[in-house]
Amino acid sequence: MKGLGRVRLDRVEKYYGGVSALKTVDLEIRPNEFFALLGPSGSGKTTTLRLIAGLETPSAGRILFDNLDVTDSGPGERDIAMVFQSYALYPHMTVAENIAFPLRMSGVPRRELASLVRGAAARVRIDHLLDRRPSQLSGGQQQRCALARAIVRKPRLFLLDEPLSNLDAKLRVETRVELKSLQHQLDVTTIYVTHDQEEAMTLADRIAIFMDGEIVQVGAPAAIFERPATLAVAGFIGSPAMNLVRAHADGGAVRVGDTIIPCHARIPGPPRDVMLAVRPGDIAADKQGLPAQVYVSELLGETSIINLKIGAELVKMRVSGGSPFRDGEQIHVRFDPDRLHLFEPESGKRIEIEAEPKMRRSAP
């Protein structure tokens, strides 16, 4: 029984006792989409996943799969598969038996089991480990066993709860690529929970960013990268994340300290204090501009991150190659005027600025 794999959360809320874990959530996930739920711990993303899985029931609202209300259905009735953060492999069963378990529970006849199990295992390249027990596998192999168990049934929905967080850094990056390829092959709607923004940005077709129990932005990675909706999102996305600097805006000019920052846009509203956000890659050293003192340089190989002190604030600048500066050196920097983001300091909301068209084309 396979529908399209569309998921909709309609005004869903979740309370535990008197404590709110999820404030009103409205979400629509499209068929065959790789959709990430991203946010720091406790932001509500795992709660949302568990609600979609049916492991918890919402305090209010509905959950719909392909327009079918599944809010009252148990997890076994929703035709989903899930990979847990701890993998939740059955320790007393072999890898083959683990993978076969969901098929057995669905009543698949015994003679078909072996080939289906081998097929799923081969897809994640553990078909040589079928007779081992989970305790005899490495972390990466266990994770793939959990994956195989999830995909063997060809479910309508594929849920992953921070599946890579228990792997070491190098393995994480390798497995990431494999996961993306796997999802393309299987063509199944995938919902992926993570706190690692790099993971979400590289894997997902669309991302929902959670903060404090609500969604603050939904969109494709590029859109989020280009136009973060709030200060919090701006400070969260990107590695390294955006620099956030206190500034003062007045019509067409933005001032940091005593220096005017050229900005190819008009800032609506009265003169006020704002937060200025700019990516490390959009800062460059210059003969004139904002005075800054080099604090520490991080050499990363192909690029380097220069930590600067501008007034009392720490700002990171990216340069290619090694660092041409000494620690403590006084330099000047300029921010790319087309790539500035402004936010309200208290609410964190993005300030929409109107670009001045003729200025944009002449950006250096």
Place this chain on the structure above:
Amino acid sequence: MTGRGLRRRLAKALITACATAILAVWAFPIFWAFVVALKSESEVLAFPPSLVFTPTLRNFIDTLVGRFSILPEMGTSLVISLVATLLTITIAVPASYAFARLRLPAGKLLGFYVLATQMLPPVGLVIPYFLILNSVGLLDTYQGMIVVYLTFSLPFAIWLMVSFMEDVPREMEEAAAIDRASRLKTLWYVILPQVRGGIAVTVVFVFLNCWDEFLFAVQLSGNRVRPVTVAMYNFVSVEQTLWAKLSAAALIAMVPMMAIGFAAQRHIVKGLTVGAVKGGGRR
């Protein structure tokens, strides 16, 4: 060797000597029982007692297959303990799963109830049981004994199994639910295999408690059904005590328990410490 190293070695040697001495003293009574069992009755009463004598297996043979055989009573104990243990496990394991994992109506209250029943002093139960079994004619029967042995086995088994059930990670059950396993299938295929060790511990303790039990045995049994603990009194009477035979018989009766103790020692320690971590309970 440095001064510090030497001091440490000396300390360790002293501690080992001390502990071994305590151990020897502690184990001595059992050892002595063995020695006595190998003597003849007259040698036992010889004064002063000596470790030099001609050992004889007469006592062991007599109490095992000879005139004073306690084999029938051991058989009785075996039947009662085995059946009681089986019944207990069959009832306690599912119940403990429900307590530990499922949202039970009035769950907490029932939990207190089970804990409280563990605190009952046996004398408070043997009195009504004597009167009740007497009036329904179940004194001195296997059925009567088995039912009575359930009274102390059940609460203890439930309490033990609950802690083992709680050790199973919740995610295991969630994964099984997503894999479309019904509650019953989850219990059978996923949970039970994982608490196998816990069940073993419970079986050992329940069986041990049943075999070693005395008060219920002596009051509620008679000539037809006589557990082995009561059989010890075959060798004790007002006029005389057959020391050597008593020792031999007691040792034979306790051999199954000692064997289980050695074989299942890790299980026993686990059972004891489980109790220590979660509170309450017998033995």
Place this chain on the structure above:
Amino acid sequence: MKGVNRAQASWMKGERLFATALVAPGVIALLVTTTAPLVYLLWTSLHAANLSMPWVKGFVGLDHYVHMLGDGRFWDSLRLTAIYTVTTVVLQVLIGLGLALLVLQIPHGQWLFRLVAILPIVLAPVVVGLFWRTLMLSPSFGLFDIFTTQVFGRSYNWLGDPTLALISVILIHTWQWTAFAFLVLLAGLASIAPDLYEAARIDRAGAFARFRYITLPLIRPAIMIVIIMRAVVALSAFAAIYAATGGGPGTATQILNLYAYQTSFVALDFGYGSAQAVALLILTLAVSAALFRLRRPKGWA
């Protein structure tokens, strides 16, 4: 305050049914085998039920209890129960802890100690009582007597002298069950992370200070559990005392448990015996409740 404000999902209802079905046999069995007899015990304690005087019967209300409160022997047995329980528990904890601390220093031989410790625990208490009565404590031929006559030149009447008899049964109980405290506390001690001791050593804490500030507080929960469990067992100890002294000489070792037994099965006064058993039950529950509260001062955690 908002909570889960939707109706129970249908699949959750099924779960409740399943849970009830699993628990039902156990609860029913408990009710039948434990609670019913208890109720019957209470009922009997309110009636005259002396099988040696079967013509006397009927409801007597609280007569037995009143009689009990005026019964010197009852108070005596209560006193003995208190002495017995407190002494055996304290001894078990002290010796068990001491032994565990010693054995902890010998990581290689620990398995042997654990093995030997299991022996007294698996023996039937009645067997233990008989062994001690005959082999160790009996006059002339018991090992204790031989030892004292050889070394001190005099004989002690371990089982015949009231005070010595009490000491004897305490000794027997302690001998059998200290191993329990030993095993539990050994496991508890082993679970303390060695890093804590190393950090303390670096902070220049001596052995005694380390014991006082690290070991004791961390092992306190285990000690409390041992105390609770052993106290409950000591209150209802029967077989070993019965086998060793039978409650005697006279009534010198007749703790309440044994007194109730004697009243019921020897004097055949089941009514009065039931009342005594009820008293013991109340005592046990009270002691457990008090000890539990000591363990978790904030209430049920």
